[in-house]
Amino acid sequence: MLVPHASIYLVLIFFTFLMHLAACQEIINTLPPELENVTFSGLLVVSVSPCSKTCGLGWRSEYYCKVSKKGYVSNCTSTNALCLINQDCGLIAKTTTVGATLSISCLDATIKTLGSSDFIFVWKIARGIVTTDLYLFKIFPLKGSKTPWMIIVKNAKEKHAGTYMCQVQNSKTMQVVKRVLIGVRIIPENLVQLNYYEVLSSEQKEEMEILQGNPVAKKKGKSFWDKVKDLFKSANMAIRVIAIGLAIGGSLAFGFGAIFLCMTNK
Structure with a gap:
């Protein structure tokens, strides 16, 4: 059972707590006099x-x-x-021939504008394969290179083929800001014909000469036998065999027919 005046004490304590809370709120919402006319901006x-x-x-x-x-x-x-947005720039394919100069670079306009000296270029290589698996790469040292963002290999050989990885890091924070993979394929020079003009047909060569503004001599019309020869050359092997068979069969039939007529006339 409560003491007779206990309820009065409880009311006074609660009223004191509310007065203290109101005073604190007023202090929080009120600026000091010296700051009332100051404008805050940002x-x-x-x-x-x-x-x-x-x-x-x-x-x-x-x-x-x-x-x-x-x-x-x-x-x-x-x-x-x-x-x-993303530090990984994916895979770029590059093909060159044996004996040529191999040149690969990961320098772009942004890094060039900021200054290449503010960045560290780390090169790695996965020899002999084109891959994106980072666990297969090993350090590719560039000793005393004045252009650490570029690899130059003179007289490239097939052993230089593989995937090269260039990792660009900020020299102050060591944050990786770019990672690009360059898959290099090196093929023998005599494996492919890279002379585009030589593989063109006579009509395509003539069209190219006309587009370049060079005078082209008018050619005489082909004879009937020339057209037959061109048609025969453009046909596939099966049609050629059939045509040759028909020609031989027709010739034999004509020969035997002539012999038979000669024998019957006698």
Whole structure:
């Protein structure tokens, strides 16, 4: 059972707690007198353009405006800022012949603008295969190279084939900002014919000469037998065999027929 005046004490304590809470709220919501006329402002990003690259470092435009305490916008400016969506740039294929100079690079316009000295270029290689498995790569050392973003191999051989990986890191934060794979295939020079003009037909060569503005001599019309020869050359092997068989069969039939007529006339 409560003491007779206990309820009164409880009411007084609760009322004192409410008064203290109201005083604290007033202190929180009230600025000091010396700060009542001060305007607080800041910069707010209004809009941002898409990044110029889908992999590696790129640029984007950021539109800033100054916002006052009352919400007024002024002094809007636009500035360029670095952006990074994805550090992996995938696989690029490159083919060259034995004996040629192999040159591969991972330097782009953004890194060149910022300064290549601000970045570290780490090269790795998976010899003999074209792959994207990072566990198969080993360090490819570049000793004393003045262009660490580029690999140059003079007189390339088949042993230089494989997948080269270039990893670009920020020299201050060591953050990887770009990783590109270059699959290099090196084939013998006599394996393929790279002279495009030689594989063209006479009609295609004539069209190319006309497009280049060179005079082309008019050719005489082909005779009937020339057209037959061209038709015979353009036909496949089965049609050729059938045509040859018909020709031989017709000749034999004509010969035997002539002999038979001569014998019957006698």
